[in-house]
Amino acid sequence: MDLLERAPIELKSWFLNLLGSFGVPQGILSVLSAVIIIGTVIGVFLGLFALMSVMERKILARAQNRYGPNRVGFFRWRLFGLFQPVADGIKMITKEDLVPRTSDRAVHFLAPVVMMIPALLVLAILPYGRDMVPAELDAGILYFFAVGAGTEVAVFMAGWASNNKYSVLGAMRAIAQMISYEIPLVMAAIIAAMISGSLSPSAIVAAQGGFAWGFVPQWFVLTPWGFTAGLLFYIAALAESNRSPFDLPEGESELVAGHLTEYSGFKYATFFMAEYIGMFAVCGLLVTLFLGGWQAPLPFLTIIPSWCWFFGKVCFVAFTMVWVRATLPRLRIDHMLAFAWKFLLPMSFAAFLSAACWHYAGRGPLAWLLSLAIVGIPYLILGTAFTNRFAISRRTYQFSE
Amino acid sequence: MNIPGSGIIKGLAVTARNFLGSYVEKDRLTTEQYPEERPKLPENARSFPFLVFDGEDPEAGMRCVSCKICEKECPPQCIYIVQDRDAAGKAIKRPKVFDIDISVCMSCQICVEVCPFESIRMDQDYELSSFDRFGSLVLGKSRLLKSNTYYRNIHPTEAAETDARLEADRKKKEAAAAAKAAAAEKAAAEKAAKAAVEPEVKA
Numbered sequence: 001m002d003l004l005e006r007a008p009i010e011l012k013s014w015f016l017n018l019l020g021s022f023g024v025p026q027g028i029l030s031v032l033s034a035v036i037i038i039g040t041v042i043g044v045f046l047g048l049f050a051l052m053s054v055m056e057r058k059i060l061a062r063a064q065n066r067y068g069p070n071r072v073g074f075f076r077w078r079l080f081g082l083f084q085p086v087a088d089g090i091k092m093i094t095k096e097d098l099v100p101r102t103s104d105r106a107v108h109f110l111a112p113v114v115m116m117i118p119a120l121l122v123l124a125i126l127p128y129g130r131d132m133v134p135a136e137l138d139a140g141i142l143y144f145f146a147v148g149a150g151t152e153v154a155v156f157m158a159g160w161a162s163n164n165k166y167s168v169l170g171a172m173r174a175i176a177q178m179i180s181y182e183i184p185l186v187m188a189a190i191i192a193a194m195i196s197g198s199l200s201p202s203a204i205v206a207a208q209g210g211f212a213w214g215f216v217p218q219w220f221v222l223t224p225w226g227f228t229a230g231l232l233f234y235i236a237a238l239a240e241s242n243r244s245p246f247d248l249p250e251g252e253s254e255l256v257a258g259h260l261t262e263y264s265g266f267k268y269a270t271f272f273m274a275e276y277i278g279m280f281a282v283c284g285l286l287v288t289l290f291l292g293g294w295q296a297p298l299p300f301l302t303i304i305p306s307w308c309w310f311f312g313k314v315c316f317v318a319f320t321m322v323w324v325r326a327t328l329p330r331l332r333i334d335h336m337l338a339f340a341w342k343f344l345l346p347m348s349f350a351a352f353l354s355a356a357c358w359h360y361a362g363r364g365p366l367a368w369l370l371s372l373a374i375v376g377i378p379y380l381i382l383g384t385a386f387t388n389r390f391a392i393s394r395r396t397y398q399f400s401e
Numbered sequence: 402m403n404i405p406g407s408g409i410i411k412g413l414a415v416t417a418r419n420f421l422g423s424y425v426e427k428d429r430l431t432t433e434q435y436p437e438e439r440p441k442l443p444e445n446a447r448s449f450p451f452l453v454f455d456g457e458d459p460e461a462g463m464r465c466v467s468c469k470i471c472e473k474e475c476p477p478q479c480i481y482i483v484q485d486r487d488a489a490g491k492a493i494k495r496p497k498v499f500d501i502d503i504s505v506c507m508s509c510q511i512c513v514e515v516c517p518f519e520s521i522r523m524d525q526d527y528e529l530s531s532f533d534r535f536g537s538l539v540l541g542k543s544r545l546l547k548s549n550t551y552y553r554n555i556h557p558t559e560a561a562e563t564d565a566r567l568e569a570d571r572k573k574k575e576a577a578a579a580a581k582a583a584a585a586e587k588a589a590a591e592k593a594a595k596a597a598v599e600p601e602v603k604a
């Protein structure tokens with residue numbers, strides 16, 4: 001079992017040693033080592049993206065009592081339609097690449113690239129397993145948000161360069177949404193960093209290790225403040241990755257496809273890919289911050305390698321995102337912003353306070369109750385006020401009655 | 402008191418029930434797996450016209466007499482008929498060419514309504530896609546002619562009516578012929594009788 005646990009690392013060092021024994025110089029070897037890590041991480045996430053693009057459709061279909069894509073296979077073998085991404089890829093690549101005549105060509109071309117780069121860069125700091133962090137940064141969380149903010153620029157570049165009213169409107173919405181939701185997102189992350197006393201993802205995962213009474217995991221999500229912060233992070237992450245119910249920037253019914261309206265072919269595919277990889281990255285951060293990272297949920301389950309746990313959890317979170325997409329309709333733009341500023345932000349402050357009280361009250365049962373009250377009461381008050389404010393009532397028309 | 406957020410939980414439960422249920426209860430999934438499963442078309446479903454023939458041989462059993470009424474009535478003018486001629490150049494009651502351009506046909510069924518010889522009827526075949534835009538969408542006689550058995554299969558009620566009408570027509574014709582034959586016989590007999598009587602009178 002230990003062998004499997006360390007298999008990816010061992011494999012890499014075995015390969016490098018092999019090359020070293022052939023007299024490859026040390027400098028090249030260290031570059032090669034980095035290339036192998038980067039290649040593996042990108043490969044895994046591209047694979048996840050391909051899987052997600054077909055599984056998402058299948059899950060959505062099942063939630064609506066349909067089959068979903070089940071045709072594309074390999075020659076005679078259907079394989080439940082799992083080859084759908086291949087067909088999609090071929091279609092995307094062979095499509096015509098349309099660029100509007102009045103567009104800003106250079107920016108139009110750069111936008112998908114700029115979108116892709118931060119999505120890939122943030123993957124560097126996630127701890128994928130025990131001793132498996134591509135880049136061990138002391139301020140990893142800070143790096144994640146600093147680099148991740150680059151996608152906002154890309155979205156606006158895309159909207160602006162297209163020279164299309166829908167694109168600009170979509171991009172404006174996207175910016176408004178991303179900036180509003182960045183705040184609860186960062187607040188929630190700060191809470192986890194605060195409790196574990198470090199901005200390094202590995203340290204945060206380590207702080208969630210071990211089992212209380214020998215079997216209860218110490219994940220942050222299992223405390224009142226951690227649950228709240230985790231949920232806030234989840235909701236903000238949905239908005240950050242433009243997913244339903246916060247997919248307003250691409251609201252088909254009013255904006256065609258928002259900033260993606262003028263994109264086709266491979267550029268569109270790049271956007272799509274970047275969005276999904278960004279989503280996985282944010283899921284990975286959620287898992288790292290609140291769901292115990294690569295830690296196993298029960299002591300005897302530690303025989304399963306840590307990286308399996310990490311990716312299992314990421315897939316689970318991604319599944320819930322699809323589940324939410326199958327359930328909730330799209331919000332209206334003013335509701336969405338009000339939700340961010342009037343509900344999520346105060347709630348994140350409450351969770352912040354609650355975490356602080358939990359820590360200073362000694363992390364015992366009393367601390368538990370206290371922190372529960374600190375998040376529970378504001379939740380009830382704010383939530384009730386919010387539901388009443390936006391309650392659906394009979395609509396009366398001034399002039400028609 | 403209603404706990405805020407409970408509506409979302411309820412909604413999630415509904416989708417989860419549908420998601421899991423679709424794996425357990427087969428009759429939740431109403432989708433037809435098209436090429437393997439075929440829909441049972443309702444009797445009145447119609448796609449494009451075809452020509453009915455009786456018996457085994459399409460050419461011999463063809464009901465169409467090339468009267469060209471359908472050609473004249475077709476609103477988008479998608480029927481094209483050339484009458485057949487015998488060796489002497491005399492027109493015969495049979496089409497030599499009968500083409501329907503189904504890329505133009507709008508499935509209005511007017512041709513069926515006007516045909517006095519119960520010859521043209523609506524088909525139910527919908528798998529007519531082809532790799533070229535023009536040639537293979539113009540259906541000639543060979544593709545249009547389909548047997549009466551096929552017609553009975555796809556439109557049982559309508560075919561039964563048509564068959565009954567044709568049968569009645571045939572009976573009427575037979576009766577008329579019989580009556581004519583009887584009358585002719587009678588006339589002949591009378592004539593003979595007259596002829597037989599006359600000499601007697603003479604004598």
Ligand code: SF4
Nearest residue numbers: 465466468469471516
């Ligand atoms: S199909 Fe009917 S209407 Fe048309 S030419 Fe033949 S007999 Fe006449």
Ligand code: SF4
Nearest residue numbers: 475506507509510512
């Ligand atoms: S169905 Fe209508 S359009 Fe088609 S051939 Fe008959 S008359 Fe013409």
